[in-house]
Every structure is written in structure tokens, then in C-alpha cells.
Amino acid sequence: MAEQKTTAIKPLNKMNFYKKQQRLALRNCGVIDPESIDEYIAVDGYQALAKALTGLKPEDVIQIIKDSGLRGRGGGGFPTGLKWDFTARNSADQKYVVCNADEGDPGAFMDRSVLEGDPHCIVEAMALCGYATGATEGYIYVRAEYPVAVKRLEIAIAQAKEYGFLGKNIFESGFDFDLHIRLGAGAFVCGEETALMTSIEGNRGEPRPRPPYPAVKGLFGKPTTENNVETFANVPQIILKGAGFFAAMGTEKSKGTKVFALGGKINNTGLVEIPMGTTLREIIEEIGGGIPGGKKFKAAQTGGPSGGCIPVSLIDTPIDYDNLTAIGCMMGSGGLIVMDEDNCMVDIAKFFLDFTVDESCGKCSPCRIGTKRMQEMLEKIIEGKATMQDLEKLEELAHYIKENSLCGLGQTAPNPVLATMKFFKDEYIAHVVEKRCPSAQCKSLLRYVIDPEKCIGCTLCARVCPVDAITGEPKKLHVIDQEKCIKCGACMAACKRVQAISRI
Amino acid sequence: MIKNIAQLNEKKEECFAKMTKSDAGEALTRVVVGMATCGIAAGATPVFKAIEQTIQELALSNITVTQTGCIGMCQYEPIVEITVPGEEKVTYVQMNAEKAAQVVKEHLANGKPVADYTVSAATE
Ligand SMILES: Cc1cc2nc3c(=O)[nH]c(=O)nc-3n(C[C@H](O)[C@H](O)[C@H](O)COP(=O)(O)O)c2cc1C
Ligand code: SF4
Ligand code: SF4
Numbered sequence: 001m002a003e004q005k006t007t008a009i010k011p012l013n014k015m016n017f018y019k020k021q022q023r024l025a026l027r028n029c030g031v032i033d034p035e036s037i038d039e040y041i042a043v044d045g046y047q048a049l050a051k052a053l054t055g056l057k058p059e060d061v062i063q064i065i066k067d068s069g070l071r072g073r074g075g076g077g078f079p080t081g082l083k084w085d086f087t088a089r090n091s092a093d094q095k096y097v098v099c100n101a102d103e104g105d106p107g108a109f110m111d112r113s114v115l116e117g118d119p120h121c122i123v124e125a126m127a128l129c130g131y132a133t134g135a136t137e138g139y140i141y142v143r144a145e146y147p148v149a150v151k152r153l154e155i156a157i158a159q160a161k162e163y164g165f166l167g168k169n170i171f172e173s174g175f176d177f178d179l180h181i182r183l184g185a186g187a188f189v190c191g192e193e194t195a196l197m198t199s200i201e202g203n204r205g206e207p208r209p210r211p212p213y214p215a216v217k218g219l220f221g222k223p224t225t226e227n228n229v230e231t232f233a234n235v236p237q238i239i240l241k242g243a244g245f246f247a248a249m250g251t252e253k254s255k256g257t258k259v260f261a262l263g264g265k266i267n268n269t270g271l272v273e274i275p276m277g278t279t280l281r282e283i284i285e286e287i288g289g290g291i292p293g294g295k296k297f298k299a300a301q302t303g304g305p306s307g308g309c310i311p312v313s314l315i316d317t318p319i320d321y322d323n324l325t326a327i328g329c330m331m332g333s334g335g336l337i338v339m340d341e342d343n344c345m346v347d348i349a350k351f352f353l354d355f356t357v358d359e360s361c362g363k364c365s366p367c368r369i370g371t372k373r374m375q376e377m378l379e380k381i382i383e384g385k386a387t388m389q390d391l392e393k394l395e396e397l398a399h400y401i402k403e404n405s406l407c408g409l410g411q412t413a414p415n416p417v418l419a420t421m422k423f424f425k426d427e428y429i430a431h432v433v434e435k436r437c438p439s440a441q442c443k444s445l446l447r448y449v450i451d452p453e454k455c456i457g458c459t460l461c462a463r464v465c466p467v468d469a470i471t472g473e474p475k476k477l478h479v480i481d482q483e484k485c486i487k488c489g490a491c492m493a494a495c496k497r498v499q500a501i502s503r504i
Numbered sequence: 505m506i507k508n509i510a511q512l513n514e515k516k517e518e519c520f521a522k523m524t525k526s527d528a529g530e531a532l533t534r535v536v537v538g539m540a541t542c543g544i545a546a547g548a549t550p551v552f553k554a555i556e557q558t559i560q561e562l563a564l565s566n567i568t569v570t571q572t573g574c575i576g577m578c579q580y581e582p583i584v585e586i587t588v589p590g591e592e593k594v595t596y597v598q599m600n601a602e603k604a605a606q607v608v609k610e611h612l613a614n615g616k617p618v619a620d621y622t623v624s625a626a627t628e
């Protein structure tokens with residue numbers, strides 16, 4: 001019997017959660033000991049660096065990255081090879097490589113997982129980037145809330161120095177490269193590349209106008225290449241296995257894989273890495289194992305506070321940079337939040353806007369004042385006090401902020417509102433015209449009512465109501481005073497046998 | 505200091521051997537515990553200690569126990585994976601110190617995986 005039982009154990013890679021995944025950026029996460037350079041070496045670690053330094057010219061490295069089709073995983077999707085080329089073409093006495101590990105998108109933890117699971121891969125990639133672009137120093141900007149990641153990076157850097165993969169004359173090629181860690185205080189705007197560099201320089205993390213781009217005038221005024229953690233995580237494999245290996249995965253213009261932090265109303269939450277071009281349906285139904293409680297899928301948010309939602313009508317969209325941009329979303333850094341029929345889309349839009357209002361650095365007024373005004377308008381809608389004219393004004397202001405803000409934070413802050421207005425206009429209208437929240441989430445619009453046909457007058461509800469909003473004689477119909485009701489739902493729970501109370 | 509590809513390859517062979525074989529050349533069973541922030545927060549540290557301690561108590565040999573990064577399934581942490589040479593990897597989920605000790609006794613010492621604690625039992 002025991003024998004039979006053992007054969008019933010299904011290996012992880014055959015389970016739905018893993019079947020459709022392809023682990024490239026995360027290939028060593030969950031496999032090797034991240035604090036051991038020896039284990040990294042055992043799985044081909046530093047082979048790409050050795051190959052490049054001893055056999056490839058810097059321009060060859062850039063060409064391989066270009067040919068691979070790798071695009072930035074930090075949100076924008078800019079072609080990585082092209083970015084490296086820009087820096088390489090600018091001559092200067094000093095150039096820098098910067099790794100963006102600020103990861104400010106709420107709910108996202110892809111970059112943290114790479115740093116904690118495979119820190120040497122980032123060290124190797126940054127050295128490769130330094131060699132390709134002519135930089136001899138690099139900075140990793142990590143948020144201070146990631147102490148495990150910081151500790152493992154420190155260990156990795158020390159080990160790499162000891163083995164000679166960092167420092168002077170690496171692989172006797174004459175190439176020198178050194179790495180430093182800088183801790184960020186966790187402000188969302190510090191993830192924006194120019195604010196990040198200002199912060200590394202020791203100043204207040206505020207964006208600066210571009211141009212000049214970092215490739216011309218970046219960190220300490222020198223040509224700088226800045227990439228996201230996950231972007232770097234793909235680099236050693238591309239150099240080692242060749243551009244074609246990477247370009248064979250994904251869609252026409254989005255190659256390779258993308259890591260998502262899957263969360264919200266989904267059975268399997270976690271970190272998933274899928275080939276570009278996987279559909280949202282595959283992610284939700286197969287990898288994610290569907291929605292808990294048999295509820296219906298409504299939408300998924302990508303790109304966090306800078307992105308937008310993909311509605312159920314577009315669930316078969318293959319996920320890649322261009323498809324997401326076309327529907328008004330964006331790839332973002334990899335947060336993927338699933339929403340079901342119980343989520344109010346106006347409330348979702350407000351959640352993200354609340355975040356940007358808090359995180360706006362205040363340097364420019366369209367973002368600082370504009371997002372605050374948008375937040376007030378959304379509050380009016382949620383409280384049932386808005387008019388159709390307010391909806392028009394909200395949309396107008398959203399476009400104005402997008403066009404006139406200095407940095408990406410302000411330029412993308414209105415996206416969650418615009419996307420929900422585009423796909424769920426009916427929900428906005430229900431709040432404004434009918435003063436009703438279709439998902440029964442917005443507290444001010446909620447009403448608990450007693451069905452006169454069903455009520456038997458047992459007095460249970462009146463006894464549990466904390467604010468004495470329910471009146472009625474025993475054995476007679478009870479009524480809820482809407483003015484007094486605080487929408488706690490206690491009465492509805494109390495009436496579970498008779499079920500005379502409903503929430504509308 | 506590693507100065508060229510030949511030295512790196514030599515080191516690679518050595519490191520790979522160290523990961524997979526004992527000093528006497530016998531194949532090693534590999535036990536990994538997911539210890540990224542998520543795993544640690546879910547209680548991976550006592551699980552790790554329990555595994556090491558039980559292995560010691562039972563004087564089992566040819567086993568390496570190591571920490572690793574995020575295995576990817578948040579709600580199933582702490583996760584422990586065991587690969588016995590020549591066998592399919594077994595993934596244990598929602599471990600605690602007691603379950604971990606039991607797994608060491610049954611799976612590592614007696615060669616019988618504890619099906620109830622595996623990911624397939626948890627998800628089906
Ligand atoms: C407000 C704001 C926050 C950002 N936060 C991050 C972040 O946390 N991590 C990141 O890699 N990129 C972030 N970015 C994007 C960076 O500015 C930059 O485009 C990116 O790091 C470039 O690397 P890539 O080409 O490898 O994607 C942010 C941008 C903006 C406007
Ligand atoms: S757009 Fe917002 S975050 Fe960016 S500079 Fe202006 S105020 Fe600061
Ligand atoms: S608990 Fe239900 S049945 Fe009883 S009085 Fe209240 S509404 Fe009527």
C-alpha cells in the first residue's frame with residue numbers, strides 16, 4: 001500500500017502551477033544556496049563573464065543583447081541593447097552601471113526574490129554591462145526594507161571579490177569593476193531613474209528633467225546605464241547561450257519571459273515566470289488555479305499604480321509589452337492583481353490613486369495638486385455625491401496630468417482611473433446616477449434593508465445592532481433607520497436563518 | 505583567485521562534485537529549504553534547524569541540507585524539497601518543526617516519502 005501511495009506524489013513541475021512556467025530569470029531561485037558562490041559556479045556561474053572578457057569585444061556583447069530582443073523589465077520596456085549602446089558611445093573618464101532594486105510597486109516582490117535567491121547573477125550581469133559600456137563602477141540601489149536581499153548581496157560581492165570576479169584585471173583581461181550597495185528609504189518616486197541617481201548622490205530623491213538622459217549625464221554627471229534587477233537577471237544566460245536562445249521565446253516584439261507576482265482574488269498566489277505571449281486566461285485559470293469561492297473573474301491589474309486593468313472581455317490577450325500598451329495598460333514591473341465580481345472598480349481606482357497622492361514628490365504641480373483633485377472627485381463618486389459633469393472633469397484632468405507632469409510617476413498616475421473608466425464606465429455611472437455600487441462595496445452607498453415579506457419579527461437583529469438603528473415590536477416587521485445605520489452588517493449575520501436582510 | 509576559463513571550469517567541476525557527491529564519492533541526497541523573506545516569515549528557520557538536528561540524531565549520512573531562495577508558492581511556505589539520487593524531487597509544503605522531523609525519519613531514514621505533506625496532497 002505504502003508503495004502505491006508514494007507513486008501518487010506528483011512532482012512539482014508537473015503541477016498546473018508550474019507546467020506553463022519557464023524559469024529563466026528565476027532559474028536558480030529555489031535551487032542553489034544564494035549565500036554560496038560555489039553553488040553558483042556549479043550551475044554555470046560566471047561563465048558568461050569569463051566568455052565575454054576573454055573572447056568577446058564590448059561591441060560584441062552589446063550586439064548579442066540587441067539581437068536577443070531583451071527589453072527593460074522595470075516597466076518601460078526599452079530595448080536593453082540599445083540602452084547599453086548609448087552609454088558605450090559616450091566617452092568619459094568615468095562611467096557607471098546602476099541596478100534599480102527599489103521595487104516600489106505595492107504587492108510586487110519579483111526583484112526581491114531574484115536578489116534573495118540568486119544575488120551572484122546580478123553581480124555577474126552588472127560586470128558584463130560594465131565591460132560592454134566601458135564602466136568600471138556599479139551601484140545597486142535597494143530599498144532598506146529588504147534586509148535579507150541586502151545581506152545576501154553583501155555576501156555575494158565579498159565572495160566575488162575574493163574569487164577575482166570583481167576588482168582589478170578580472171580574468172586577466174585588463175578590465176576592472178567594482179560594486180557598491182546604496183540603501184533607499186522606500187519612496188516610490190526613487191524608483192524613477194533620475195530620482196534614483198539623485199538619491200545615490202546623497203541628495204533628496206527628486207526626478208530631474210530628461211534630456212539629458214542618463215546615458216549622457218547620469219550618476220555624478222557621468223554616462224550611466226540603469227537597468228532593473230530582472231533585466232539584469234536575464235543577461236548572463238543570454239551571453240552564455242547566445243541571442244537566439246532568448247529570442248526563440250516570447251512574441252515578435254517581446255522576447256523571453258516575464259516574472260509576475262500573482263496576488264489578489266486567486267487560488268495560487270505566488271511568483272510565476274511565464275513566456276511572453278501567455279494569455280491572461282492561462283495565468284488565471286491554469287497557473288493561478290482560478291478564483292476562490294467560485295466567484296467570477298472581473299479584471300486584472302498590471303503595472304500597479306502606473307498601469308491599468310485588463311477586463312474579462314480581453315482575457316485571451318497574449319501578455320506582452322505592445323498588447324498591454326494597446327489596451328491602455330502597461331506591463332509594469334510585474335505586479336498582477338486579480339479582481340473578482342466583489343471588487344468595485346471605482347474603489348480600485350481610488351486605491352491606486354491614494355497611493356500616488358501619498359507618493360508624489362511634490363516637485364511639479366500637475367502631479368502634486370492634480371492627483372489630489374482627482375482623489376477628491378473619486379471620493380465624491382464613491383459617496384454618491386458626484387454628477388455626470390464631474391466624470392467628464394475627472395477624465396479631462398487625468399489627461400492634463402499625464403501630459404504635464406515632469407516624471408513618470410505623474411505621467412502614469414491617472415492610468416488606473418482612465419483604464420477603469422474605459423472598461424467599467426457603467427460602474428461609474430451607477431455610482432453617479434443611481435447612487436448605487438454594483439459590487440456592494442462602497443460603504444456610503446450601501447444599504448441594509450429588511451424584506452417585509454420575510455421578516456418574522458424575532459428581534460434578533462435589533463439586539464445585535466450596535467447603534468440601535470433597528471426598531472420594531474416583537475413578532476412584527478422590523479425596520480432599519482438608514483440615517484443611523486453604520487453598515488456594519490451585524491444584523492444580516494444575525495438574521496442568517498430567516499435571511500430577511502439583504503445588502504444592496 | 506580565478507584567472508581564466510580553465511581555472512573556472514576546474515572550479516566548476518569541483519563545486520558541482522561538492523554539491524552532488526560525498527568525499528567518499530557517494531551520491532548525496534539534497535534537502536533545500538526555501539528561505540527568502542517569505543519563507544523565513546512563515547517559519548522556515550525552525551524547520552531548517554529541525555531537519556539538521558533530526559539528521560544528526562539519527563546519524564544519517566550522505567545528505568546535504570541547504571537554504572535556497574523563493575520557490576514561488578507563497579501560501580504553501582515553509583517549503584522543503586528533497587531530491588534523493590535517481591528519484592523524482594519531492595516537494596513538502598506548509599512545514600513546521602514537527603512535520604520536518606517526521607519527514608527526516610520517514611523519507612530520509614526509511615525511504616518513504618510522507619505523501620500527506622506534499623504539494624500534491626495540499627492542492628488536490
Ligand atoms: C515613479 C516611478 C517608479 C519606478 N520604480 C521602478 C522600480 O521600482 N524598479 C525599476 O526597476 N524601475 C522603476 N521605474 C522605471 C525606471 O525609471 C527605469 O525606467 C527602469 O529602472 C529602467 O530599467 P529597465 O530598462 O531595465 O527596465 C520607475 C519609474 C517611475 C516613473
Ligand atoms: S510628476 Fe509627481 S513625482 Fe514626478 S516630479 Fe512631478 S511631483 Fe514629483
Ligand atoms: S432578525 Fe430577521 S427576521 Fe428577525 S426581526 Fe430582524 S429582520 Fe426580522
